[in-house]
Amino acid sequence: MGKKEGYKIGIIPGDGVGPEVIREGLKVLKSAGEKFGIKYDFVNYDFGGERYLKTGEVLPDSTLKEFKQLDAILLGAVGHPEVKTGILEQGLLLKIRFGLDQYINLRPVKLFPGVDTPLANKKPEDIDYCVVRENTEGAYCGSGGFFKKGTSDEIAIQESINTKKGVERCVRYAYELTKGRNKKKELTLSDKANVLTFEGDLWRRTFRQVGKEYPEIKQNFALVDATCMWMVKNPEWFDVIVTSNLFGDIITDLAAVTQGGMGIAAGANINPEGVSMFEPIHGSAPKYTGKNVICPLATIAAGAMMLKILGEEEAAKTIEKAIMKLTGEGRIKSLQAGRMGLSTEEVGDLVAKFI
Ligand code: IPM
Numbered sequence: 001m002g003k004k005e006g007y008k009i010g011i012i013p014g015d016g017v018g019p020e021v022i023r024e025g026l027k028v029l030k031s032a033g034e035k036f037g038i039k040y041d042f043v044n045y046d047f048g049g050e051r052y053l054k055t056g057e058v059l060p061d062s063t064l065k066e067f068k069q070l071d072a073i074l075l076g077a078v079g080h081p082e083v084k085t086g087i088l089e090q091g092l093l094l095k096i097r098f099g100l101d102q103y104i105n106l107r108p109v110k111l112f113p114g115v116d117t118p119l120a121n122k123k124p125e126d127i128d129y130c131v132v133r134e135n136t137e138g139a140y141c142g143s144g145g146f147f148k149k150g151t152s153d154e155i156a157i158q159e160s161i162n163t164k165k166g167v168e169r170c171v172r173y174a175y176e177l178t179k180g181r182n183k184k185k186e187l188t189l190s191d192k193a194n195v196l197t198f199e200g201d202l203w204r205r206t207f208r209q210v211g212k213e214y215p216e217i218k219q220n221f222a223l224v225d226a227t228c229m230w231m232v233k234n235p236e237w238f239d240v241i242v243t244s245n246l247f248g249d250i251i252t253d254l255a256a257v258t259q260g261g262m263g264i265a266a267g268a269n270i271n272p273e274g275v276s277m278f279e280p281i282h283g284s285a286p287k288y289t290g291k292n293v294i295c296p297l298a299t300i301a302a303g304a305m306m307l308k309i310l311g312e313e314e315a316a317k318t319i320e321k322a323i324m325k326l327t328g329e330g331r332i333k334s335l336q337a338g339r340m341g342l343s344t345e346e347v348g349d350l351v352a353k354f355i
């Protein structure tokens with residue numbers, strides 16, 4: 001996406017700690033905006049559990065249509081203890097991902113200087129890779145159903161749909177990303193091709209076929225269970241991992257812990273030809289709501305990813321450097337909620353100041 005005069009950004013603070021981390025994310029975006037002359041028009045949307053409980057509305061089709069006019073969306077968190085599980089996840093988060101065809105979920109796994117990792121003897125240079133998760137199909141497609149529900153003969157079917165088009169565009173994005181990174185130039189396909197033979201076959205064939213266009217990139221294959229082991233044992237082996245929706249969901253929680261926790265893990269739901277959405281990977285963490293103790297760095301990093309994709313590379317880099325300064329100087333004790341030695345607000349203030 002090219003640079004613009006101003007950006008219209010949809011803001012969905014959402015539930016729980018969402019509004020607090022969004023407040024700090026916006027603070028940092030504004031500070032980078034002042035420094036680099038970036039203008040924003042923030043449009044606030046109050047979707048989430050509270051609104052659903054009051055009105056029964058999750059995300060109207062008309063609003064989804066309106067989203068197509070935005071330059072990007074920044075989301076806090078969804079999930080409310082009084083709302084039945086699945087309603088907000090499917091009706092809000094997945095509806096946006098699918099509706100805006102955000103077919104890439106990009107999750108960088110990077111250990112920032114000064115941040116503790118539970119992996120023994122691993123340093124920032126050892127943990128620096130990206131996961132490219134397919135984001136619009138696979139097991140998330142919502143296909144399936146019950147047969148004889150509630151009886152002793154009950155059957156539940158949940159299908160994983162993988163289309164040639166969906167796999168190909170995801171794999172191609174991953175090759176391009178690998179090409180642009182100044183690392184090993186190695187792309188790993190993580191799957192379960194030894195058991196999920198149909199989808200595994202489609203993914204592997206497509207991976208090899210698209211790979212012909214990228215002779216400079218080494219192709220690597222790893223079963224997803226083994227991938228988990230290596231992410232813990234030898235994270236330095238990875239440059240970029242590409243995988244299906246469900247596996248990508250699972251391995252990126254593990255990845256987040258290796259980079260210091262959910263407090264710093266950011267993700268981007270990308271439609272390279274359309275509107276993308278940026279979010280911290282963590283959830284709404286209801287028990288910490290309003291306490292000013294949650295780490296906002298994941299949301300701040302998501303804001304940097306947003307600027308990068310909007311074409312504001314320099315501003316994005318500056319935010320990333322400001323985060324590294326904060327962690328590197330030992331100003332933040334831990335990224336765990338309540339153990340930062342700073343409040344949510346103070347973390348946002350410091351990052352904004354370092355910009
Ligand atoms: C994530 C989340 C979502 C997912 C949930 C909330 C639907 O876990 O973004 O990783 O499974 O994709």
Ligand code: MN
Nearest residue numbers: 249250253281
């Ligand atoms: Mn997840």
